[in-house]
Amino acid sequence: MELQASQLAVEGDFEMSCLLLPSPQSEAVTHEMEELSLQPLPPLNERKNVLQLRLQQRRTREQLVDQGIMPPLKSPAAFHGQIRSLERARTENFLKHKIRSRREQS
Known part of the structure; x- marks a missing residue:
């Protein structure tokens, strides 16, 4: 022992x-x-220019809403989170079903 x-x-x-x-x-x-x-560090002017350029190139709020990254303005964030979790669960169930119903290797 x-x-x-x-x-x-x-x-x-x-x-x-x-x-x-x-x-x-x-x-x-x-x-x-x-x-x-x-x-x-690069000079302050250069850093400001880079930041300004990146701010101009970032996606709009509408694009982020369309992609499901941010909640819509008129709906609460909790509602958006619940929708995302339900969509994720639905996708998970779909993939599990596909895995269970696939053919054997042989």
Whole structure:
């Protein structure tokens, strides 16, 4: 019994050490963030121009409503959230039905 307990402790330590090791992706992101933080900021005028351009290019509220990203102006946000969750559930049910009714691999 002691062997199993010590084995579990070792396995638990191994699992924890795996969780604490940085992944290659996180190291790449960290390296990229370090490079960005070392670069000086562009002048204020340039940043303002970029922001102004992005504000001009963003989608209108009507486009966001049409795409289902924002709730319509005249309906409460909770109602919009409920509609989205119902649509998501309907899609989920449809996909589950399709998976259940598909042919076998053979």
